[in-house]
Amino acid sequence: MSDIDQIVRENLNAVREEIENSCTAISRDPSEVKLVAVTKYAKPEWVRSLYRLHRVFGENRPQQLAERAPQFDNAEWHLIGQLQRNKTRSAVSHASVIHSIDSLRLLRRVIQVGSDLQKKPVLLLQVNVTGEATKSGFAPDELESLWPEILALVPANQLGGLMTMAAASDDPESARPAFAGLRILREQLVSNPLSVEHGCQLPELSMGMSGDFPVAVAEGATMVRVGSRLFEGLE
C-alpha cells in the first residue's frame, strides 16, 4: 500500500466512524447516511486511491465532473456546486444527483435538458436557511410559495429532497440551527396536502461538511458532503 492509500484509508475510516457514532447516539441506522466524498480539491491519484474503498463522489464544477466521471466505472457522481444554466447538459449527463438546484429557472432548464438527453438525475433543492446574502438557494418561505409550481414541474420520484450549507464557523454546534431548520422545512413541505397528492416524500436531506457533519447526522442528514477531512495529510 502506498502512503496515499494508507492516509486515505485512515481518513475514510475515521469519517465513517464519526458518522456511525453520531447515528448510534440517537439510535439511527448508519446505513441511512450516504457519504458523498467531495473530490473538488483532490488530485487524480487521491481519487483513484479512494475509489478502491468508496464509490460515491461529489464535484462542485460541472467541467471537472464531466472529466472525471467517465474515468471511474460503477461509481456514483453528484454535482454539489452552483450550476450555471449553460453547463446544464454536462451536469445532467454525468450526475446521478444534483444537490444545487437554487432557482425555478434552473429547475425548468434541468428538467428540459433531462428530457432531451433521456436522463433523470435526482434533484435536491438548495435552501438558504441562514439567509446569508452571499449564499444561493431558495429562501424557506419562497420554497413554500413555489411548491405547487415545483410539484407540477418535477416528477415526484425525481425530487429527492433538500440541501443546505451552514455558515462557516469553527464551532460545529453553530451549524445546528440551520440543519434543524432544513429538517423542519422538509417536514412542513411533506405534510402539505399537495405533496401527499403527488406522492412526494423528499427522502433526502443533504447537509454537513468536514467541519460539521456529525451535527448534521444528528439532525437527520441522509447525505453528508465531506471533502477536506478525507484528504487531510496529503499534498
Ligand SMILES: *Cc1c(COP(=O)(O)O)cnc(C)c1O
Ligand atoms: C467543497 C464543498 C463541500 C465539502 O467541503 P469540505 O469542508 O472540504 O468537507 C461540501 N459541499 C459543497 C457545496 C462544497 O462546495
